[in-house]
Amino acid sequence: MIFDPGNLSEKTKIGGSLKHHLPKLGLLYVASSLERAGHDILFQDLGANYKSNKDFINLLKDQKPKYLCCSVVVTEWPNAKRILKLVKKHLPNLVIIVGGPQPTAIREKTLSECQEIDYVVLGEGEITIVDLLDALENNKDPHFVEGILYKQEDKYIFTEDRKFVHDLDSLSFPAWHFLDFQKYSMSVAGKFKRGNDGYIITSRGCPYTCIFCDKSVFKHRYRSRSAENIIEEIEMLVKKYGVKNIMFFDDLFTLDKQRVKKICDLIKTKKLDFAWTCQARLDSVDEDLLKNMASAGCMQIGYGVETGSERLQKFIRKNIDFNYAKKIIKLTKNLGIETKGFFMLGFPTETKEEMNTTIDLAIELDLDIAVFSLVTPYPGTDLYILIENQMIGKDWSKFSPLGSSNLVYVPETMTKKELLKIYKKAFIKFYLRPTYLLKKLLSVLKHPYYAERYFSVIKPLFKSIK
Known part of the structure; x- marks a missing residue:
């Protein structure tokens, strides 16, 4: 069985309070690789199916799988450990x-913190998991399986x-057939059409x-799928699952401009009707690339700006040119693509003055959404x-993942109280500007559906800074 452990307390129904929920593409890729290798797969997303831990244990006892595979990100680790310990208690054989970013990053600490885990898959798992199960099924020494820890x-x-x-x-597409698309939804802020949502890397x-x-x-080496694939x-x-919104999950979707242009050309040639978003x-x-993207249905681009301090741009190795940033964001908006900017507050050595500069830059860029x-x-x-x-x-x-007010780090240049005060100020100063509110009111009057989108952005952001 392959399962997604979710990220909520064992005392609640997992996923029961989520406003939106995204499937893990990594698990879906692993599922499709195992299916192609001839394995029978059971797929369970606890977040989407609202299973309590007790329900999940009963499901395992009923289905009797030989292997239990999951992928874990850092925010899920406490809940994943609780579930896995409980599973081993009831089903010791x-x-x-376990795979994913968390165990790949902390490696042996994964096993020391959760000794119930038998094997850790490090890095990309599609081929490793097939080789590992082949070794276990045929009583081979797992030491010869590349990319694992035990x-x-x-x-x-x-x-x-x-x-x-x-x-x-060469990889199979994610095992989309395991999903009930009605149980998944991206944030309303990224939805531009009513219908099912899809996610592609x-x-x-x-x-x-x-x-x-x-x-x-x-890692750092860039590899890409072909436009045709x-x-x-x-x-x-779009055609089989009724998807109307697609989010491209790439770290850097636009690195290869010619590939993106070809994707855009094929979307138009095949007359595929969907809205899409990406990060860049x-x-x-x-300008040429943005025009191609706009004509192919791109509705939103998330740009990582991070900080308004030139000193910190160098420190974090981002090195964004602010003048070029202003030019690109203005051009993006003029082409009808919504702009989202990502900013971080509280870098090591960052001063309150530099944080205020970041807030001012977000306003000056005139973004549609600032995170x-x-x-x-x-x-x-x-x-x-x-x-x-x-x-x-x-x-x-x-x-x-959204950097809520649950602090794990405070720079030495200020107190926790001072940092949270500036964090709250950022949202108020950006979203409660009269000019911003007027623009959003006018857009809502033209497109009533956008009211739901904008309120969905503002409400949780302000809730997180109370």
Whole structure:
């Protein structure tokens, strides 16, 4: 069985309070690889199916799988450990295999913190999981399986590193048939059409070296799928599953401009009707590319700006040119593509003045949506290595992907109270500007559906800073 452990308390129904829920593409890729290798798969997403831990244990007892596989990100680790410990207690012979960013980043700590785990799959898992199950099914020594970690007596055994999948077109599409699309939804802020939502990753790896990004799984080497392969999956999602909104999950969708242009051309040639969003570096797009994207249904681009301080731009190795950023964001908006900007507050050595400069830059850029987060040192990042000893505990459940007010780090230049005050100020100053409110009111009058979208952005943001 392959399952997604979710990220909520064991005392609640997992996923019961989620406003939106996204499937894990990594697990769906693993499922399709195992199916292609001839394995029978049971797929269970606890978040989407609202299963309590007790329900899940009963399901396992009823289905009697030989192996239990899951993928874990850092925010899910506390809940995943609770579930896996409970599973092993009730089903001691069930082989537990764990992969994903968290175990890949902390490695042997995964096994020391949760000894119920039998094997850890490191990095990309599509080929490794097939080889591992083949070894276990045929009583082969797992030491010869590349890319895994396990404990043998009192020793941690790391096998030889697994080489990256260079030909991403060779992988099967994610096992979309396991999903009930009605149970999944991206944030309303990213939805531009009513209908099912889809999620695609078209490339892996990012050649940039920003200190806050976790590249423990895909690393720095950029690899991409062909435009034809991507369009084939899009066509399946749109025509077979009724998908109307697609989010491209790539770290850097626009790195290869010619590939993106070809994707856009094929979308138009095949007359595929859907809206899509992506993320991009400001210096990885230009006017010609943006025109192609707009004509092919791109409705929103998320740009990582991070900070308004030139000093900190160098420190975090982002190195964005602010003048070019202003030009690109204005051009994006003029082409009818919504702009979202990502900013972080609370970098090491950052002053209150620099934080205020970041807030002012967000306003000056005139973005449609600004997402402010508190600096979060994820395991596997250079930032984590730099400030690990300065963190306020290591309660992984407080590591929010949106950087909520649950602090795990406060720079030495200010107090916790001062940092939270500026964090709150960022949202108020950006979203409660009269000019911003007037623009959104006018857009809502033209497109009533947008009212739901904008309120969905503002409400949770302000709730998180109370």
